[in-house]
Amino acid sequence: MLRRTIASLKSSISLHITEEKDRICPKHIDSVITFVLGGPGSGKGTQCAKIVETFGFKHLSAGDLLRKEIVSDSEYGSMILDTIREGKIVPSEVTVKLILRELESGDNHKFLIDGFPRSEENRIAFEHITGSEPNFVLFFDCPEEEMVKRVLSRNQGRIDDNIDTIKKRLKVFESLNLPVIDYYAKKGKLHRINAVGTEDEIFEQVRPVFAACEKKATIT
Numbered sequence: 001m002l003r004r005t006i007a008s009l010k011s012s013i014s015l016h017i018t019e020e021k022d023r024i025c026p027k028h029i030d031s032v033i034t035f036v037l038g039g040p041g042s043g044k045g046t047q048c049a050k051i052v053e054t055f056g057f058k059h060l061s062a063g064d065l066l067r068k069e070i071v072s073d074s075e076y077g078s079m080i081l082d083t084i085r086e087g088k089i090v091p092s093e094v095t096v097k098l099i100l101r102e103l104e105s106g107d108n109h110k111f112l113i114d115g116f117p118r119s120e121e122n123r124i125a126f127e128h129i130t131g132s133e134p135n136f137v138l139f140f141d142c143p144e145e146e147m148v149k150r151v152l153s154r155n156q157g158r159i160d161d162n163i164d165t166i167k168k169r170l171k172v173f174e175s176l177n178l179p180v181i182d183y184y185a186k187k188g189k190l191h192r193i194n195a196v197g198t199e200d201e202i203f204e205q206v207r208p209v210f211a212a213c214e215k216k217a218t219i220t
C-alpha cells in the first residue's frame with residue numbers, strides 16, 4: 001500500500017506541493033519511523049550505526065542523501081552544495097523526495113531518519129506528503145563546545161566541517177531545529193539522550209528505547 005502510494009507520488013512531487021491531490025495518505029502504514037535529531041557532531045550517525053547493527057533498522061541520513069545528490073547529475077546539485085556550504089536548510093520538498101525514494105526501496109519497514117526534520121518546514125512537509133508521523137524521536141543533547149570539537153576532528157572531508165560553517169550550523173540548529181524538538185517533546189514522542197560520554201555509554205541510553213519498541217511490537 002505504502003509503496004504504491006509513494007510510487008504514484010514520486011512523479012507528482014514538485015518544488016511547490018500545495019494541492020490536496022499531491023498528498024499521500026498511507027493510513028495503513030505499518031512501518032516504524034524514528035527521527036534522529038541533534039546538533040552538528042552530536043553523534044547521530046555514530047549511534048544510528050549501532051542501532052542498525054543491534055535492532056536491524058534501515059538508516060537514512062538526510063545529509064548523506066543530499067551529499068549523494070551533489071555528486072550525481074541532479075538538477076539540484078549545485079543548489080544543495082551552496083546550501084550545505086552555508087549551513088542552511090535545503091528546501092523541504094527536495095529532501096522529502098529523497099527520503100521517500102529510500103522509504104520505498106527494499107523490504108525493511110523500520111527506519112531511522114537521521115538529521116530530519118531540521119525545521120518546522122521540513123516537519124510539516126513530511127507530514128503533509130506522507131500523511132504520517134514518526135513513532136518516536138531521539139534527540140542527542142550535546143553541549144556546543146563538544147559538538148565543535150567532534151566536528152573539527154571528524155576528518156571525513158566534509159565541506160561543512162570548518163569553523164565558519166559550524167558556527168552557522170549551530171545558529172540554524174538553535175533557531176530552526178530546536179522548535180521541532182520542542183514540538184515532539186510536547187507531543188510526548190521525544191527521547192532525550194545525554195550525548196556526552198563514550199559511544200558505548202550513550203548507546204546504553206538508546207538501547208532501552210528500541211528494546212521497548214520491539215517488545216511493544218511483539219505484544220500487539
Ligand SMILES: Nc1ncnc2c1ncn2[C@@H]1O[C@H](COP(=O)(O)OP(=O)(O)OP(=O)(O)O)[C@@H](O)[C@H]1O
Pocket residue numbers: 038039040041042043044045046047063115150151153154155195196197198199202
Ligand atoms: N560519544 C562520542 N565521543 C567522542 N566522539 C564521538 C562520539 N560519538 C561520535 N563521535 C565522533 O564525533 C564525530 C561526529 O559524529 P557523527 O558524525 O556521528 O555526528 P552527527 O550528529 O551525525 O553529525 P552531523 O550532523 O554533522 O552529521 C565523528 O568523528 C564521530 O566519530
Ligand SMILES: Nc1ccn([C@@H]2O[C@H](COP(=O)(O)O)[C@@H](O)[C@H]2O)c(=O)n1
Pocket residue numbers: 040061062063064066083084085087088089090091095114115116117118122160169
Ligand atoms: N533535513 C536536512 C538535513 C541536512 N541538510 C543539509 O545538509 C547538511 C549536513 O547534514 P548532516 O545531517 O549530515 O549534518 C546540513 O547542515 C544542511 O545544510 C538539510 O538541508 N536538511
Ligand SMILES: [Mg+2]
Pocket residue numbers: 044045061063115
Ligand atoms: Mg551525521
